[in-house]
Amino acid sequence: MTVRGQLARFAVVGVVNTGTYYACYLSLLYRLPYVVSHVVAFALSMTGSFFLNSRFTYRTRPTWRKFLLFPLTNAANFVVSTTGVYLLVHVARYDSRYAPLLATAAAVPITFLVSRAILLRPDRRGAGTTGGRDGTAGGTGPREGRGREREGAGPPIPR
16 A cells, blocks of 8 residues: 555544544543543543554554554654643633644644554564565465555454
C-alpha cells in the first residue's frame, strides 16, 4: 500500500478515534474535571487506535511489542493536545466541550509519522527479513495470507 493510501486510512481511523474520544470525554465530563476526562478518554481511544491502525491502516499484525511501543506515537499528540486544551480553555476561554477537537487537530501529522515508523518496524528476529515465516516480507508468504505487508516482533495479541 502506498503512503498516500495509508494516510487516507489513517485519516478514517482518526475520525473514528476522535469520535470515540469525544464521546468518552463528554460522558466523563459530567462526573470528572475536564483534564481528568481528557486523560481517561485519551487512553481509551488510544487503545482502539492501536488496533484500528494495525489492522486497517497498515495491515500488520498487532503484537505485544507494538502495543507497548504504540504510546510513543501518541506522546507528542498527548502533549500538544493537552497543552492545547488547557490554553484554549484557560487562555482563549473556549468552552471545555469543544476545545479538545481543535487541540487534537494540531497533532495529527506528528502522530501519523511516528505510528507509521512503529507499526511498520521490521522484525528483528530474522536478519534481512521483515518478519515473514518464509523469509519474505512479513505476511506475504502462502502461510500468512490476507495481504499483510509486515509482521512485528513478539507474539500476536490474542483476540
